[in-house]
Amino acid sequence: MPNIRFGDLRALLTHLGFAERVRGDHHIFTRDGVVEILHLQPRGALAKPYQVKQVREVITGYGLAAGSPPGVGEKKSAKAKAGRRARVTMADNQKYEVILYWSKEDQAMIAEVPELPGCAADGATYQEALANVEVIMREWVETARELGRPIPVPRGRLRYA
Numbered sequence: 695m696p697n698i699r700f701g702d703l704r705a706l707l708t709h710l711g712f713a714e715r716v717r718g719d720h721h722i723f724t725r726d727g728v729v730e731i732l733h734l735q736p737r738g739a740l741a742k743p744y745q746v747k748q749v750r751e752v753i754t755g756y757g758l759a760a761g762s763p764p765g766v767g768e769k770k771s772a773k774a775k776a777g778r779r780a781r782v783t784m785a786d787n788q789k790y791e792v793i794l795y796w797s798k799e800d801q802a803m804i805a806e807v808p809e810l811p812g813c814a815a816d817g818a819t820y821q822e823a824l825a826n827v828e829v830i831m832r833e834w835v836e837t838a839r840e841l842g843r844p845i846p847v848p849r850g851r852l853r854y855a
Contacts, residue, residue, distance in 0.1 A: 698746050700736035707732070707749065710758050715837070720830075722837055728756055730812030731837050733830050743799040748812060789848035792827055794820055809846045810834045 704721060708714060712723040712732075723732040730752050734745050752758070793806045803820055805827035807813040813834045817823030838845050 698741045699739055700734070700741045701739070703734065703741040703746065703749060710753070717833060720833065722833065724837065724841060728752060731810070731834050731843075732812045733815070733833060742802075742816060744797055744804050744814065744816065748814065752812070789850065790831060791848075791850065791852045792824065794823055807831055807834075808852060809849065 704714065707723045710725070712725040712728075715722040715724075719735055721734045723734065730748070732745075732748060732752065734741065734749075736742075790807050790809050793808065795804055796802075797804045797816070800816055802816040802818060803823035805815050805817070805823040807827060807830075810831060813827070813830055815823060815826035815830045817826050835845055837843075
């Protein structure tokens with residue numbers, strides 16, 4: 695995957711109607727009609743390859759083309775994926791399934807939380823990736839709550855190796 699400047703990725707998302715919130719070096723992107731809450735963090739001046747893939751999947755999954763007005767191309771399954779509204783506490787974050795894998799492109803471990811669309815983090819080790827994704831899970835839940843979005847109830851183990 696070619697190197698993509700972080701500023702260019704941010705500019706693309708804001709051009710497509712995503713709102714950006716910044717917490718430290720975390721850039722959180724949301725858009726009405728898009729279930730995923732994207733947490734992006736630069737690696738120097740570049741975007742991380744796994745995050746570029748996340749953004750690409752959102753753009754293609756929702757049919758968002760450059761210049762599309764907000765609301766165009768809503769994913770048909772977005773409402774189903776959102777789940778039911780629930781009161782989720784910070785302690786519940788540890789109950790979500792986390793998938794850990796090595797990314798050769800990123801030269802890092804990637805931790806994804808399938809029940810929280812767009813929730814992923816990386817680290818040099820399993821432990822670091824897990825610690826980083828715990829922060830992102832908290833931010834995901836806080837952001838969803840602040841926006842009045844549904845927060846999925848943790849269901850435990852979802853996938854099998």
